[in-house]
Amino acid sequence: MTASSTTAAGNGRMGNLRDRLRPPWGLPRRYRDSPAASAREEDRGYHGRPSRRLEGGRSGKGSGPMVCVRRGVVRVFVLALACGLPLVLAGEEPADKAPKWNVAEPPGTWETVTIDTAETTWSNVDVSPDGQTIIFDMLGDIYAVPLAGGEARALTSGIPWNFQPRFSPDGSRIAFVSDRGGGDNIWVINADGSEPRAVSEEKEHLVHNPSWSPDGEYIVARKGFTSTRSIPSGEIWLFHVDGGGGVQLVEHPDRPRAQKNIAEPVFSPDGRYVYYSQDVSPGRVWQYNMDSTGQIFVIKRLEPNTGKTEVIAGGPGGAIRPTPSPDGRYLAFVKRLPGLVSALYLLDLDTGAQRPLYQPLDRDMQEAGGVHGTTPAFAWTPDGAGLVFWAGGRIRHVEVASGKSRVVPVHVRDERKIRKALRFAVDVAPERFTTRMLRWAQYSPDGRYALFQALGRLWLVDTNSGKRRRLCPDVTDRFEFYPSFSPDSKQVVFTTWDDERFGAVVLRDLDSGRERRLTRRTGHYIEPRFSPDGSQVVFRRITGGHLLSPVGSIEPGIYVVRIDRGGARRIVDHGFDAHFSPDGRRIFFSKVVETTKLALASVDSLGHDERIHLLGKTVTSWSVSPSGRYVAFTEQNRVFVAPFVSTGKTIELGPKSKALPVRRVSESAGEFLHWSADSRALHWSHDSRLFTRHLADAFAFLAGGKELPKPVAEGRELGFEVETAFGRRPLAVVGARVVTFRDADRRQEVIDDGVVLIEEGRIAAVGRRGAVDLPRDAWVLEAEGMTVIPGLVDVHAHGAMSRAEITPQQNWKQFSNLSLGVTTIHDPSNDTSSIFSAAEMQRAGLVTGPRIFSTGTILYGAHAPAYHA
Numbered sequence: 001m002t003a004s005s006t007t008a009a010g011n012g013r014m015g016n017l018r019d020r021l022r023p024p025w026g027l028p029r030r031y032r033d034s035p036a037a038s039a040r041e042e043d044r045g046y047h048g049r050p051s052r053r054l055e056g057g058r059s060g061k062g063s064g065p066m067v068c069v070r071r072g073v074v075r076v077f078v079l080a081l082a083c084g085l086p087l088v089l090a091g092e093e094p095a096d097k098a099p100k101w102n103v104a105e106p107p108g109t110w111e112t113v114t115i116d117t118a119e120t121t122w123s124n125v126d127v128s129p130d131g132q133t134i135i136f137d138m139l140g141d142i143y144a145v146p147l148a149g150g151e152a153r154a155l156t157s158g159i160p161w162n163f164q165p166r167f168s169p170d171g172s173r174i175a176f177v178s179d180r181g182g183g184d185n186i187w188v189i190n191a192d193g194s195e196p197r198a199v200s201e202e203k204e205h206l207v208h209n210p211s212w213s214p215d216g217e218y219i220v221a222r223k224g225f226t227s228t229r230s231i232p233s234g235e236i237w238l239f240h241v242d243g244g245g246g247v248q249l250v251e252h253p254d255r256p257r258a259q260k261n262i263a264e265p266v267f268s269p270d271g272r273y274v275y276y277s278q279d280v281s282p283g284r285v286w287q288y289n290m291d292s293t294g295q296i297f298v299i300k301r302l303e304p305n306t307g308k309t310e311v312i313a314g315g316p317g318g319a320i321r322p323t324p325s326p327d328g329r330y331l332a333f334v335k336r337l338p339g340l341v342s343a344l345y346l347l348d349l350d351t352g353a354q355r356p357l358y359q360p361l362d363r364d365m366q367e368a369g370g371v372h373g374t375t376p377a378f379a380w381t382p383d384g385a386g387l388v389f390w391a392g393g394r395i396r397h398v399e400v401a402s403g404k405s406r407v408v409p410v411h412v413r414d415e416r417k418i419r420k421a422l423r424f425a426v427d428v429a430p431e432r433f434t435t436r437m438l439r440w441a442q443y444s445p446d447g448r449y450a451l452f453q454a455l456g457r458l459w460l461v462d463t464n465s466g467k468r469r470r471l472c473p474d475v476t477d478r479f480e481f482y483p484s485f486s487p488d489s490k491q492v493v494f495t496t497w498d499d500e501r502f503g504a505v506v507l508r509d510l511d512s513g514r515e516r517r518l519t520r521r522t523g524h525y526i527e528p529r530f531s532p533d534g535s536q537v538v539f540r541r542i543t544g545g546h547l548l549s550p551v552g553s554i555e556p557g558i559y560v561v562r563i564d565r566g567g568a569r570r571i572v573d574h575g576f577d578a579h580f581s582p583d584g585r586r587i588f589f590s591k592v593v594e595t596t597k598l599a600l601a602s603v604d605s606l607g608h609d610e611r612i613h614l615l616g617k618t619v620t621s622w623s624v625s626p627s628g629r630y631v632a633f634t635e636q637n638r639v640f641v642a643p644f645v646s647t648g649k650t651i652e653l654g655p656k657s658k659a660l661p662v663r664r665v666s667e668s669a670g671e672f673l674h675w676s677a678d679s680r681a682l683h684w685s686h687d688s689r690l691f692t693r694h695l696a697d698a699f700a701f702l703a704g705g706k707e708l709p710k711p712v713a714e715g716r717e718l719g720f721e722v723e724t725a726f727g728r729r730p731l732a733v734v735g736a737r738v739v740t741f742r743d744a745d746r747r748q749e750v751i752d753d754g755v756v757l758i759e760e761g762r763i764a765a766v767g768r769r770g771a772v773d774l775p776r777d778a779w780v781l782e783a784e785g786m787t788v789i790p791g792l793v794d795v796h797a798h799g800a801m802s803r804a805e806i807t808p809q810q811n812w813k814q815f816s817n818l819s820l821g822v823t824t825i826h827d828p829s830n831d832t833s834s835i836f837s838a839a840e841m842q843r844a845g846l847v848t849g850p851r852i853f854s855t856g857t858i859l860y861g862a863h864a865p866a867y868h869a
Contacts, residue, residue, distance in 0.1 A: 103160050103180050110417045115139070117412050119393035122362075124164045124377040128191075129171040131382040136395060137163040138412060142176055142193075145395075147381075147388075149409035155193030159417060164208060164377060167191070168216050175199070175210040175219050186210045186219055186239060200239050200246060206232070207239075208372050209264050214271040217241055222263040222276075224371065225255065228596060230862040231286055231369050233258035236265045236276050236302070249274060250302060250309075257595065259286040261297075261369050264321050264377075268328055274302045275312065275322035275331065277374065279366075286369055292336045293317055296366045297374065299333055313347050313354070318366050320374040324349075326384045330400075332357070334364055334375045342375065344389065346400065358398045358405055361391045428824075428851065429726075429761050433843060434688070435719045437836035439805065440482060441685035443692075444489040445677035449510075450690055451483050451492065452718055454837075455844055456807060458483050458494060460510075461718060468720060472508065472515075479807055482526050486534045487677070493518070493528040493537050499809045502552050505539050507563065518561050519568055523552035526804050531580045532626065537561050538571075538578045538587055547811065548803045558589055560605070571607040577621060582628040588613075590622050596864055598622070599650075600631070612650045618865045619654060621671070627679035630695065632665075637866060639670035639684050641698055665693035667713040671833075688719030725845025726761035730775045733758075736783035740766055741790050756788055791823025791850075798827055801838040807847070811838070814849030824851040832856035 120138040127134055127147065135144050136152075140161040143152040156162040160180035167174055171191060178187045178196075184206040186199040199219060200207045209222040219239045223246070224232030236250035249265070252258040260279035267274055277297045281290055290296055298314030299322045313319035317335035324331050331347040341360035347353070364375040378389035386399050388408065398405040441452035443463070450461040451471070456479040458471035471492060472480060478501075483494040490510055497503045503525045505518040518537060519525060528539040538560050543553035558578045561568035575589035586602045593599045593615070600614040600622040614622065616633060623632045624644055631644035635655055642653060642662045655662055670684035670691060681694045693712050696702040738754030755772040757765040765772045774780070799813040817825060827835060839852035860867060 101182065103182060104158050106159060108419050110419050112415050113418055115412060115414045115416060118410065120390065120395070120410070120412065121393065122376055123390040123395065124373075125379055125388050125390050125395060126166050126377065127379040127381055127388050128167050129169060129382055134388060134395065134408065134410075135165045135167065135174060136390065136410075137165060137176075139416065141414070142174070143410075143412060144191075145408075145410050147397075147408070149395075150411070152410055152412045152414075154414055155189065156196075157414075162187075164210060164372070166211055166377070168212050169214055170216060173216075175212060177208050177210060184208060186221055188241065199241060199243060201243075207237070209377070211266045213238075213267050214269060220249065220265040220267060220274055222265060222373070225252065225258060226861050226863060227255075227257050227259060228862055228864045229259050229286070230860045231259060232371060232861075233260055234262040236262060236274065249304060250276065254284045257284065259284065261371070261374075263370060264373050266322055266324065268324050269326055270328060272303065272305075274304060275324065276300055276302070277320045277322065279369070280314070288367075290367045292364075292367045293338050299331070312349075313345075317343075319345075320364060320366060320370075321377065323378060323380065323387075325380050326382060330384075332378070332380070332387055334361060336364060336366060344378075344387065344398070357387070357400065357403060358389070358391070358396075361389075426853070430724060431726075432721050432723055433840070434721050435840055436688045437833055437840055438685060438688050438718055439833050439837060440484075440672050441690045441718060442483070442485065442672065442674045443676070443683055443690070444485045445487055446489040447676075448489060449485075450716065450718060451485065452685070452690075453481060453483065454720075454840070455722065456480065456837075456841055456846055458492070463716075472513075474513065479809065481806060482528060484529050486530050487532060488534060491534075493530060495525045495528060495539070495806075497524075497548075497806050497808070499549075502549065503806070505537065505561070507537075518563065518566060520566070521552070521568075524548060524803070524806065526806065527577060529579045531584045532582060533584060535563055536580075536584070537563060538580060539568075540576055540578060541570075542804055544803065546803070547800045547813070548806065548808055558587065560587070571605075572603055572610070575601065579624065581624070582626055588622070588624050598865065600624070613644075613646060614653045615650050616654050617652070618868070620865045621673060623673040623675065625675045625679040625682075626677060630675075630679060630682075632673045632675070632682050632684075634671060634673065635865070636868075637669040637671070638664060639666035639673065639682070639693075640664050641682055641693070641695065661699060663698040664711050665698055666691065667711040686715070689715035689717055691715035722840075722844050724761070724843055727758070728760070730764075730778040731758040731781065732756070732772075732774050732778045733781045733783050733788055734769060736786040736788045738766060739787065739789045742766070753784075754788070789821065792821045793824040793826070794822045794850075795826050796828060797822075797825035798829065799825075800834075801830065801852075802834040805834060807834070807838055807841065809847065811847065811849060814842075814847070817850050818848070822850050825853065827852070827854040829858035830854050830856065 123136040123138055125134060125136045132147055133144050134147055135142060141157055142155045142162050142165045144155055145152045160178050162176055162178045165174050165176040174189050174191055176187055177184050181198055183203060185202055186207050187196055188199055189196045206224050207221045210219045212219055219241060221237060221239060222234045223237040224234055226232045233252050235248060235252050237246040238249050239246040250262055252262060262276060262278045265274050265276040277299055279296055280298050281296050293316060295314050295316060295318050297318040297320045299312045299319040300309050301312045302309045313333055317337060319333050319335050321334045322331055329349055331349055333345055333347060334342050335345055337343050340363050342364040343359035343361055344357045346355055346357050366374050376390050378387055380387055386397050388397050395408040395410050396405050397408055435454045438452040438454050443450055448463060450463055452459055458480045459468055460471050461468045478496045478498045481495045483492050485492055491507055493507050495503055495505055502522050505525045505528050507516045507518055524542045524544050526540050526542060528537050530537055538558060540558050541556050543556050544550045555570060557570045557573035558575055559568045559570050571587060575591045578587050578589040580587055586604055588600060588602045591599050591601055598616045598619045599612045601610055601612045603610045619633045619635050621634045629644060630641055632641045640655055640662055642660050665682060669686050672685045674683050681692050683690060683692050691712050697709050700708060733756040736754055738751040738756060740749040742749050751768055753769045755767055755769050756763060757772055835852060835854045841847045842849045842852055858867060862868060
């Protein structure tokens with residue numbers, strides 16, 4: 001619950017931080033804080049996901065999993081993409097091949113619902129060349145209705161999503177976009193809806209905004225291209241009506257890293273020009289919340305015969321959806337007005353004069369990019385006297401000369417097939433829970449211990465007895481991260497964080513418990529690793545800001561410090577995940593090259609003679625064995641191992657490499673790679689389990705002729721039960737106005753001078769003062785003059801939970817959530833280990849914030865390591 005007149009305390013320790021850095025919750029862990037991290041995060045954006053169909057309709061931002069609270073249970077609504085089919089990872093063959101997916105006949109139990117409406121949503125409209133018929137789309141099907149209005153007749157039906165219809169010049173055919181072949185492509189049907197056939201057959205670069213050439217032989221359209229972000233940029237392509245791959249008319253100037261849109265192409269009536277809209281806002285990177293009353297989009301005109309392009313319309317409010325009149329004299333288009341509405345404008349192509357024709361239109365999507373187009377398509381009547389368009393839920397007709405408009409009455413009665421969403425019940429507040437998000441889980445070199453981080457602390461587990469204890473039981477005022485054993489298993493080096501004292505690299509002796517700080521400078525430290533002889537430690541110093549204090553951000557890079565005399569020195573100012581070579585003379589590290597590729601590089605002990613040994617197109621981490629003979633890596637969250645050889649040249653390595661034998665060792669996901677001391681086994685972790693693969697079970701030449709086993713599926717369980725943090729003393733909020741939401745579907749209950757009683761972390765009673773019996777030991781909070789409502793649930797939240805896996809003791813973003821009444825969040829795109837670790841810490845009462853639910857790291861269409869699906 002939340003009291004509206006109460007403001008939660010902000011993070012006073014953080015000072016007046018400036019929100020200078022975009023939170024890196026989406027970047028793969030090994031890429032975070034690399035020199036290219038900022039650019040990569042800009043490329044990828046906070047999140048992105050393709051549109052998905054849910055219960056018979058097409059959803060937008062809210063189409064991801066949602067969380068709502070009902071009677072103490074969170075129900076997570078998950079879109080059933082596979083509808084019961086087994087999940088198959090990219091590049092793999094399933095054990096038993098599933099039936100070929102058919103969009104029109106998906107598996108599962110489906111219901112039929114009736115639609116009876118006189119209003120439609122976001123309908124693309126066209127008028128037949130004879131002026132008798134309007135076609136439009138609604139909820140994934142295409143309909144025809146007389147120009148004067150009346151009963152709509154369905155031209156398409158079924159599960160496939162059909163939209164953006166356009167009449168051919170002779171009116172005999174209709175081009176439209178449909179996903180019936182598996183992805184959005186151009187299709188053509190006869191004007192009566194018969195004989196559908198595909199024109200384009202794109203598998204990845206989906207096609208939208210079809211429009212015919214005047215001779216009816218070609219269709220011009222927008223073709224989408226995805227780079228390191230899920231939002232596809234656009235190009236203008238020309239497709240022959242009989243098929244083919246298409247011909248590029250307008251290439252995006254920023255390819256292959258383009259993010260901004262080019263869309264809505266249309267021929268001039270004489271076929272001489274192609275008009276289209278283009279995002280011309282400054283910079284290459286698409287950004288949220290741009291000022292649409294300024295200029296984002298302009299309309300350009302291409303002369304295909306010469307390749308000449310010029311801007312035809314733009315300025316304040318931009319210009320989108322060019323639509324030339326039948327005689328070619330006017331260009332109708334849409335622009336944005338102040339007040340979050342749009343307007344239909346006319347441009348005289350002879351004089352350049354513009355005038356508004358109709359307003360308001362529904363708000364266009366210029367600042368959203370407009371993957372399917374920035375506003376619904378509209379059309380001229382064949383005589384050029386009027387325009388037919390959709391606005392405010394209705395199809396409308398406006399006279400060009402007078403500006404008079406009328407509603408075209410349309411009635412749609414049809415059916416849709418829907419299926420219920422797949423639902424899972426999740427206990428919101430159990431009395432106890434099991435830790436699942438263990439980080440940096442590893443075995444000691446002598447095999448005696450397993451070490452990991454959970455709930456902000458480091459834990460040791462005796463591998464023989466299974467007994468667990470804290471590594472640093474005498475310290476409670478800090479969080480601990482990034483542990484690593486010494487070669488003799490007698491010491492552990494790790495980093496710490498305290499919001500007031502910042503970070504340090506610390507060495508702790510396992511037997512005596514004595515600690516020694518290896519760094520003296522105020523800073524942010526991560527990734528410490530011992531040298532093979534145990535005399536040195538390599539670590540990384542990173543910058544702060546945004547979530548952590550910016551203090552201590554000077555001179556980031558990879559450092560080496562001698563244990564016996566201190567004095568850390570910077571080796572290189574770039575790279576991450578550093579570890580020593582087997583002889584200790586060189587230092588391996590990872591770095592991002594060419595935007596998305598991960599290189600395994602090394603320098604000598606002075607930071608000179610940098611070499612790139614390996615390059616992985618989709619690799620997300622590297623780990624060289626202590627012997628130097630093998631290298632492990634992760635790709636698409638799975639673990640692989642291969643021989644490591646130095647040739648003086650860069651070797652490209654990945655799961656499908658042919659130059660060297662590459663073996664997948666994890667059945668599912670894995671991270672936090674580390675090796676046994678003798679290099680005969682590779683270890684990794686996933687959730688609360690620690691896995692091992694002996695190399696003799698990975699390579700035939702080591703197996704002695706025996707059959708190699710399948711990738712590892714079972715691991716050592718390290719999770720443990722923890723009590724959920726509840727206020728054990730009853731709490732009574734007394735005297736406030738209480739808005740209950742009780743029986744909210746039928747009434748609005750507001751209780752003046754009310755009481756809310758909370759016991760054992762649950763609301764036990766709500767009523768008027770005197771009507772609720774208060775326990776004798778209740779803590780009474782006088783709330784007169786305040787209003788109490790149920791806590792708000794943010795079902796699509798975002799916000800960093802850590803900085804390079806460093807969880808702050810006070811996260812100002814979560815304090816902000818609480819101060820605004822948000823007591824539960826669901827984040828559909830965040831770093832898996834960061835957010836689930838923070839969720840467990842919140843549940844255990846170690847950090848303050850709302851209850852946290854998440855999907856973890858997003859999988860979507862961006863061409864970025866660890867994200868692409």
